[in-house]
Structures are given as structure tokens and as C-alpha cells.
Amino acid sequence: MADKRASEILKGARGEAARAKSSADLEQVRVKYLGRQGILTQFLRSLSSIPVAERPEVGREANLAKAEIETLLGERLAELKAAERRHALESQRVDLTLPGRRPSPGTLHPLTLVQDEIIEIFLGLGFAVAEGPEVESDFYNFEALNIPRDHPARDMQDTFYLSEDVLLRTHTSPMQIRIMKAMRPPLRYIFPGRVYRRDIADASHSPVFHQVEGLAVDRNISMGDLKGTLELFAREMFGPRTTTRFRPSFFPFTEPSAEVDVRCFLCGGEGCRVCKQSGWLEILGSGMVHPQVLRNVGYDPEEVTGWAFGMGVERIAMLKYGIDDIRLFFENDLRFLTQFA
Amino acid sequence: MKVSYRWLKESVATDLSPKAVADRLTNAGIEVAAAAPLVSGLSGVVVGEVEAIDKHGVCRVATADRHFTVVCGAPNVAVGVRAAFAPPGAALPGGQQVQTTRKRGVLSEGMLCSEKELGIGDDADGILLLAADAPLGSDLVTSLGLDDWILEVEVTPNRPDCLSVVGVAREIAALTGAPFRFPAIAVKEGDADIVALAAVEVEDPDLCPRYAARLITGLTVAPSPPWLAQRLRAVGLRPINNLVDVTNYVLWELGHPLHAFDSDTLAQRKVIVRRARPGERLTTLDGQERELAESMLLITDPERAIALAGVMGGANTEVTAETTSVLLESAYFNPASIRRTSKRLGLATEAAYRFERGADIEGLREALDRAAQLMADLGGGTVAKGVLDVYPSPRPHPRIPLRLERIQRVIGICPPREEVVRILQGLGFAVDEAKEPPDIVVPSFRRDVSMEDDLAEEVIRVWGYERIPSTLPGGSLALVRRPAALRRAARVTQALAAAGLSEVITYGFVDPERLRLLGWDPASPELMTLRNPLSQERSILRPSLVPGLLEVVATNRHRQIPDVRCFEVGRVFRSGGPDGLAREEARVGIALTGLRASRAWYAGRDTVDLHDAKGAAEHVLASLGVEEYGVRASASSFLEAGRSGELVVGGEAVGWFGELALGPQEGYDLAGPVFLAELSLDRLGALPPRRVRYRALPRFPAVQRDVAFVMPQALAVEEVESEIRQRGGALLKSVTLFDVYAGKGVESGMRSVAWSLTFQADDRTLTDEEVNALHAAIIEAVTKRFGIAVRGMTPEGG
Numbered sequence A: 001m002a003d004k005r006a007s008e009i010l011k012g013a014r015g016e017a018a019r020a021k022s023s024a025d026l027e028q029v030r031v032k033y034l035g036r037q038g039i040l041t042q043f044l045r046s047l048s049s050i051p052v053a054e055r056p057e058v059g060r061e062a063n064l065a066k067a068e069i070e071t072l073l074g075e076r077l078a079e080l081k082a083a084e085r086r087h088a089l090e091s092q093r094v095d096l097t098l099p100g101r102r103p104s105p106g107t108l109h110p111l112t113l114v115q116d117e118i119i120e121i122f123l124g125l126g127f128a129v130a131e132g133p134e135v136e137s138d139f140y141n142f143e144a145l146n147i148p149r150d151h152p153a154r155d156m157q158d159t160f161y162l163s164e165d166v167l168l169r170t171h172t173s174p175m176q177i178r179i180m181k182a183m184r185p186p187l188r189y190i191f192p193g194r195v196y197r198r199d200i201a202d203a204s205h206s207p208v209f210h211q212v213e214g215l216a217v218d219r220n221i222s223m224g225d226l227k228g229t230l231e232l233f234a235r236e237m238f239g240p241r242t243t244t245r246f247r248p249s250f251f252p253f254t255e256p257s258a259e260v261d262v263r264c265f266l267c268g269g270e271g272c273r274v275c276k277q278s279g280w281l282e283i284l285g286s287g288m289v290h291p292q293v294l295r296n297v298g299y300d301p302e303e304v305t306g307w308a309f310g311m312g313v314e315r316i317a318m319l320k321y322g323i324d325d326i327r328l329f330f331e332n333d334l335r336f337l338t339q340f341a
Numbered sequence B: 001m002k003v004s005y006r007w008l009k010e011s012v013a014t015d016l017s018p019k020a021v022a023d024r025l026t027n028a029g030i031e032v033a034a035a036a037p038l039v040s041g042l043s044g045v046v047v048g049e050v051e052a053i054d055k056h057g058v059c060r061v062a063t064a065d066r067h068f069t070v071v072c073g074a075p076n077v078a079v080g081v082r083a084a085f086a087p088p089g090a091a092l093p094g095g096q097q098v099q100t101t102r103k104r105g106v107l108s109e110g111m112l113c114s115e116k117e118l119g120i121g122d123d124a125d126g127i128l129l130l131a132a133d134a135p136l137g138s139d140l141v142t143s144l145g146l147d148d149w150i151l152e153v154e155v156t157p158n159r160p161d162c163l164s165v166v167g168v169a170r171e172i173a174a175l176t177g178a179p180f181r182f183p184a185i186a187v188k189e190g191d192a193d194i195v196a197l198a199a200v201e202v203e204d205p206d207l208c209p210r211y212a213a214r215l216i217t218g219l220t221v222a223p224s225p226p227w228l229a230q231r232l233r234a235v236g237l238r239p240i241n242n243l244v245d246v247t248n249y250v251l252w253e254l255g256h257p258l259h260a261f262d263s264d265t266l267a268q269r270k271v272i273v274r275r276a277r278p279g280e281r282l283t284t285l286d287g288q289e290r291e292l293a294e295s296m297l298l299i300t301d302p303e304r305a306i307a308l309a310g311v312m313g314g315a316n317t318e319v320t321a322e323t324t325s326v327l328l329e330s331a332y333f334n335p336a337s338i339r340r341t342s343k344r345l346g347l348a349t350e351a352a353y354r355f356e357r358g359a360d361i362e363g364l365r366e367a368l369d370r371a372a373q374l375m376a377d378l379g380g381g382t383v384a385k386g387v388l389d390v391y392p393s394p395r396p397h398p399r400i401p402l403r404l405e406r407i408q409r410v411i412g413i414c415p416p417r418e419e420v421v422r423i424l425q426g427l428g429f430a431v432d433e434a435k436e437p438p439d440i441v442v443p444s445f446r447r448d449v450s451m452e453d454d455l456a457e458e459v460i461r462v463w464g465y466e467r468i469p470s471t472l473p474g475g476s477l478a479l480v481r482r483p484a485a486l487r488r489a490a491r492v493t494q495a496l497a498a499a500g501l502s503e504v505i506t507y508g509f510v511d512p513e514r515l516r517l518l519g520w521d522p523a524s525p526e527l528m529t530l531r532n533p534l535s536q537e538r539s540i541l542r543p544s545l546v547p548g549l550l551e552v553v554a555t556n557r558h559r560q561i562p563d564v565r566c567f568e569v570g571r572v573f574r575s576g577g578p579d580g581l582a583r584e585e586a587r588v589g590i591a592l593t594g595l596r597a598s599r600a601w602y603a604g605r606d607t608v609d610l611h612d613a614k615g616a617a618e619h620v621l622a623s624l625g626v627e628e629y630g631v632r633a634s635a636s637s638f639l640e641a642g643r644s645g646e647l648v649v650g651g652e653a654v655g656w657f658g659e660l661a662l663g664p665q666e667g668y669d670l671a672g673p674v675f676l677a678e679l680s681l682d683r684l685g686a687l688p689p690r691r692v693r694y695r696a697l698p699r700f701p702a703v704q705r706d707v708a709f710v711m712p713q714a715l716a717v718e719e720v721e722s723e724i725r726q727r728g729g730a731l732l733k734s735v736t737l738f739d740v741y742a743g744k745g746v747e748s749g750m751r752s753v754a755w756s757l758t759f760q761a762d763d764r765t766l767t768d769e770e771v772n773a774l775h776a777a778i779i780e781a782v783t784k785r786f787g788i789a790v791r792g793m794t795p796e797g798g
């Protein structure tokens, strides 16, 4: 007659596992059957006391029962845990609409964002970057740039003076002179920085603003190269479909000179308030470095040619973001500053 | 400068519309800022004649076929005059429909209109009178030539020749190929020779290279005829009388400033051009008595000054209603001298504006003849025979060889030779093709052209900038990256923004009163003060970023934004830099006030304190790789005593942090405490760069022990911590201060400070016994050295 104890133990365990209501209950079932003092453990231990002939058969059944109990406990445990987890989530509902815990980073000034973008584009075109003094001499700011005293061109830039010969630079162009005096061609540079004009602040004027100046001097560099470079810049800055216009103008330190306009992207060229009905937005001034300026720094205009350009960072930022009052950049109202990051 | 399209068409026969002309000019560098009809909304206004006026001011106005009853109170209304009349149904600018209305109890059928009502001028005092032969009933727009467009031309300083109708017309002709016509000028001279009647002497030809004059006698001053008055009004000038209006007309037409003296007021009818004498004074036309400097050029007679040459006439020789003879001046003055005089006296006139840009030394004769004849025609006078013309050294026309290869090289493209020649000739240059390369002869009105590249520009701007090919410069590769100073600034900017601060940019001008409030002496020679500030409040270049940051905090507070955590990266200025310039230093400044974190359901409601400012400063140092630094107490004129410290690296102060003192806090009208920090990016940049080396990761477990000491408030944690480190030696891998507590359970004047210590060996697993012994030794050393007690110990398993 076969030994039925193993199958009875298995039956008991199956029943108790099914009745367990929680993973904690189930653990107790596990201990009861499989623990050190568990029923099955003890039964296995007692095998040595049964007749040798029956031993292999009973032992096999006992081990099968053990494996089966382990499996059914495992399955039941998974069931219970899933149920418990479900229950826990249901009882602690989360409001998915509650705002997330966000890190609160600060903001970069829009002028910094735009200036960085300009610098980035020209770095990509192989222009090095240099900075110069904001307090400049009359020589570098005017004389060396072909703007003598008593010349009407000085009216184009109202100037803050610190003394007879020392002033706040009115443009970044003095860096053209400083770099050309310090280096030999070929040169390819941009000069970002603050500049100052004695203009009363209003929606379109500011006594302080920022420029990025560019300069390239080489043996054979033409106005065509200037045009191509600035068109590339405009498309990179304002989008690939940007249309540009090169228009003659006058700067004392370039000859020929050109103003660069982009097609008004608000009206598409039809004419609107922002472009003053012209369909074009002026973005920068440029030109071939005046031969006299080259001579002023000891270059031979028959040997090298060069071009330069200068743009206002505020102007570009105003166009890019649709800002209609330049004073906003310097008021630093946090509700303004936090719009650009 | 305003230019009338109809007027232009007298000198250039173009078929282009006003808008098309404007575009073409703009694309050639003569910027037309606006092109608009002279009048708009005007219709149905006709020429009417006042036939009768009763004693109540009720007029009977006749047109070609009708009579109207019109109430009019204008002072210049008179029987027999022809005037602008708007009958019922006419439209006036601004959308006004003229109707029959009851005025002073009478039905008024329409109205007699003033310049202002017609939108063609500013005069609102009387009705617009018309020529006696103006056809009755004809449309005012056509009979006055009001069907015109006005171009607003913005002329760059190098092109004074385009400050005239003829100059702009010449450009249009060159640009479009339309024929250009210079006005026909012929003078009908009388018998009397000017040499017998007047004299001119130039004592200072360096400042007055040419002086020409004509004499016109037998004149009668009267209002200008309507065509002239209307032409002046159209370009924004106010008609005055026939003589004055002629000089303005010729100024606009030919661009040359003229001056008319009442020749009967001149002593000996003699003009002497010379520099002012010491102490000399002159009352100018505007009624101001002016003190003259010896460098200023005057027009004088043998007895006194009669005009500031090229700037403004004198009151003593002014043309008046009684004037019958005029000495008309047409001269060329040294541009720089005119500019200096005009600037010095603050006298910016139409004449000075042109002379300082350079007049046409040859064209001045045509202007003189044109004006003399017009005066004689309009004033009923006679032009004396001959011209007094002092021009001792006639200026040669520059000849510039022009190589087409140069154009090709500078521009990147060159038009065909015939095209180059045609363009230059169209602009008034003569081309001497006998030479190779051809010589280009520059006309006297183009003083701006002095070299080959100027000619290249002329050629290419007329040919069209749009034809320049777009190419990219060639050349060899070169390493480009941002310079160290910019990289530093960018790193700090990024770090602070990432840490929750907002970047600001301020003007950088400081108010001396604000500086005083912050404890600076605004008169200090260290500071850099503007000579010509826009206002006193913005007169000093910032010696620190603090004043600007405080303004930002104040601005936001006044706009109901109480929590501000901001920073600025920028330069500060002190005197004494190289070559008389400034010592400029790049700094970062930080200002914190209000809540530490933006309001949110999960955020605390803590406000910032001194340690936030210090922490932000430390964050700046860390972003630049500076890990080793010290803090020493420091005193500052605008920070609270005991609440400010200096950050020291390698023995040198690189910055500071602190709490704003109450005085300035209230002076700036700030609600709560403000915590500040400022560091020198230049000084930090001058430090030896940090060399980053990899350290092997630990291979054996670490053991952590916490300890808290109850210590006097006055004892610095830095001292205790350094004792801990010293006693801990090599096995003490890290020390973290994680709690500071004062209050219940801690004696007053004391605080509890807790550190977490991490022990670890590089070569073995530490035993509990080893760690316990070392921990105990540290506690013993600290308690003994500072006489303080341990608050509690919570050993935790490692």
C-alpha cells in the first residue's frame, strides 16, 4: 500500500495557500510547510525511518510535493502581491493634474541669447572673437576710422566724453584698428561688446546698446565675399527663406559702403508699421575697409583689401522676438526676462 | 530734406511714378524714407472771388457760374481777392465734408479756407489768397499744382550735392537714363556797373576761398506770387516775402545757401570777409547778441560785423519791408570752420548744415545769377552789371585714373567699360579716355570723390548692388574659439542661470547721490565721470555692479515683484588705465531678496539669507574650477557690520558677499533685506588653471559616523572642522556639516553643529574597532581643544 502522506501534505498546502488573504498569510503557510520545522520538511527528515524498499518511491513523491508546493506558493504570492499593489494604488489616488516638482532654473538675458547666436554663426564661418575697451580714445574711435574732428560724420554718433580725448566708444569699430595694428593679414574677426551713444532713451534709442562688429582682411577679398557672408548670416539668423537686400550707404571708414536689409517677415514685404511701410528691415551696416583706414594701420591697400560690418544686437533681438521698445532690455522686469529662456 | 516730385520733373524727364523713383534712389544710396501725396482727401475746392462783404462779415463769393453766401471772419478777406473756396460737397483733408451751415444766424454756403484747413501748410490765420488771374471756378488742386508727391530724402553727410532738387534730379537721370536738364539761367543786367557801386574784400581766403556778390536795386518787397509760395510750402518752408523766398527757393533748387544784405545799410557798400576781432559782438537775425571768438569768420563792412559767415546774417543789415536794394552773397566757406562756429554757438542753420558738408565752389555762380534774376523779376528791380567775384586760387578738378581691374578686385565684378563710362558721365564726371587707364575728372559738386575706390562705389551703386555676386571668402583654416575671458563669462552666466538666478543687463551709469548712499565719495578721482552726461543721475561710470543690481531690485519691487534673484556680468571702471583710458574689470554681481524658491505647493516658504549670497559666490568659484578658497571677515561701507566677508584665493581677495546695510536698503526703498555678492572675473581668470586629475574609485567599503557638538555661537565652524580633519588624518575621507541648530534644548548663546564623517582606507576594509577608536580620538581632540561637549552620537552601519 502506497504511502499517501506526501499527497495529503500537498493537498493541505494547496488549500491553505488558496485561502491565504495576503502575502503575510501566505508567508505563514510557507513557514508551516516548508520552514525549518515545517510539515513537509519534517516529513522529508523522517524518510530515513521508513523501510528501505519504500524509501525511493516515498522520497520521490515527497520531493515532487515540495517542488509543487514551492511553485504554487510562488504563483499565489505573485497573485496576492499584484492584488495588494492594486489595492494600495486604488486607496492612494494620485492627482495627475497636480503640477510637477520642477527644478527652477533662472534665465539668460535675451541680449545674451542673441549675441551668443551671432557669435556662434561667425565662429562657424571661421571668425575669431576679440573684445576691446569700452572707454576709448578719440583716436581709435574716430580719427583712425577716417572721422576727423569738425567732420559732419561725427553727427551720426553723439558721444559721451570723459575728457577731451577720452570717450565711451560709440561703436565696436575701434577694434578694427586695434586688431589690425596688432596682427598681420589674413584676419577674420568679430568683436562683440557694449557701445554708448548720447541719445535720450525712448522706444527706439538707448544710451547703451550692444554691437557685434566683423572684420576680414586678406590679399583677395571682395565685396562679393562680404555679400555672400552676410546673406549666409541672415539666413542662419532669421531662417532659410530670408531675402536680403544690399543697399549703398555711407560710413566714413568703408568705401564702398552697404546697408543690409532683410525682407520684412511680418508683412512679407507688403509694408507694415514695423518696416515703416517699406517692406524691408535694416539689420546692419557694412562695407569695404576704406583704403585710408588700411594705410592708417600700416597696410598697403594695393596689397590687401578688407571688409567690415557692424550690427546692433538689440535691433536683431527686437526683430527676432517682436519687441517694440528697446528700453525693456535695460529695465530688467522679471516678467520680461523670463520670457526668453 | 523734402523734395517735390513735380519740381524734380522740371530737371529730369522721367516717366517713373513717385514710388518707383523713391525705390530707385533708395537702392542707389539716396535713401527716400517716405514718399506720399502732398495732399490727400482734398476735392471739390475751387478758385473763388470775393465780390462783396457786408458789415457783418458775410461775403458773396463767385465761382465760374454761381454765387454763394459765405460767412468768413479771416483778417485778410477783402473785396476782389481770389481765394481757395470749398463749396458745399467739397472734401477737406481729415475727412471733413463741407456743408451749408448756420453761422452767426446766416446760412453759410461752404467756406473760404486757410492753408491749414487745406492741409498744405501751417498758416491758420487767414484764408489762402490766390493769383488775381487764377481762373474762376477752376480746381484748386490743379491750379496750385497740389497734385504732387513729396519725397522725404535722407542724405548721408558725404552727399551735400543731393541736398537740392537739381542734385536729386541728376541722380535720377543717371539711374534711369532719363534726360537731365539744368535750369536755364540768364541774367538781364542793367547799365550801372557793380564795381562802381559796391566792393568785396577777402582778408582770410583760407576760410573763404571764394566770395561772389551781385547788386540788385529798385526792388519792392511784396508777398511772393502763389506759385512760389506754394512751392516753398510744399517742401515745408514758410513763405515770407519775395526777396527772402527767392534765396530759399534757390537754396532748395540748386542747394547753395545765399545771403541777402540790405545794401543801403552797408557802410560804403563794402563787404570785408575776415576773422572776428577780440571782444567783437554781433546780433544775429534771431535777435540774439552773440560773443564771437577770434577763430570765427565774419562778414563785415568797414565799421562792424554784419553776418556770421555761412551760419546766420546780422540783424543790422537784414532785408526788411522797406528794402529797395540788395547785395546778394554767394560764397564758399571752409567746412570745418563753419562747423566749429555753428557748434560753438549752438546755432544749427540750413546754411551751416550745407557749408559744413561742403558747398559747390563753382556752382555758387549759377545760384547767384539765378537768385539775382528772380529777385529782379519778382521785386521789379534791376541787376547791376557784373559780379564781384573774389576767387584768388581756383580749385583744380581732381583727375583720378580708374582701373577696371581695381573695380573687379574690390567689388568682385565690373561692368563693361562702356557702361562704366556712361554711368560716370551721367553723374557729371568727365572721362578722359585718351589716357590708359582713363582719367576721371571730378566735378566741383562732388567733393566726396577723391580716390579710385570712391569711383568704384559710384559705378557699382548705379549699376546695382544686386548685381554683385554672392561669394564666400577663401583662405586657409585657422583655429577659432571664444577667448578665455568670454568663455569665463559664459560659464559663470550659465552656472548662475542654471542655479535659478535671472541675468540682467543695466546701463552702467551711476547716480552720484546713490554712490554717496553706498558710502563712496562721488568726487573721488578713482571714479570716471562723464563730461556731458544725459542727466546727473547717469553721470558716473559704475565702479561696482551693485548700484545697477539694486536698481533692478527696486524696479521689480515697485512692480509688485518682491522676490528677485538676479546677477549681471559686466565691466566696472576706475581711472588710471593705460593711455589715459580706464581700468576696466570684468565682474559678476549677484543680488538676492525675498523667497528662496518660486512659490509652489512643494516649495518651502523660506526667505534668502546671507548664506545664499555666499553660496552663489561659491557656485561662481566652482564653475570656474576654484575649489580652494578662504573667507575672511571684512568691513564695507554699504554692508552690515559682521555680515560681510571677503573671498580669498591664494592670498588675494577675488570677491565678497554680504548683507546690504539698512541705510542704503531704505535709500533704495527696498522692502526687505538684500544679500549681495560680487566677484572679479578678471582676477579669477588670472589664477593658475586647475589641473583635473582622475582619482581611482575606492575599492573598500566606507564607514560613516555622525557627531554633533554644542558650541558657542562665536566659535567658527571652520575652526572645529579643521581640527576634525587634522585629527582624522588620511583615513577620514570626507567631512560634511549637515545640521546647525539653536533653540529649545540648546543653551542660549550656544548652537549644536553636526558633522557626518566618512572613514575609508585605500588598502583594506576598516574594522569597527579601528573606526570607533579614530572617531573617539577626534571627539576627544575637539572637546579638549575648544572646551565644548558632544551633543549626541548616532553611529550608523557602513
Ligand SMILES: [Zn+2]
Residues within 6 Å of the ligand: A264, A265, A266, A267, A268, A269, A270, A271, A272, A273, A274, A275, A276, A277, A279, A280
Ligand atoms: Zn513690414
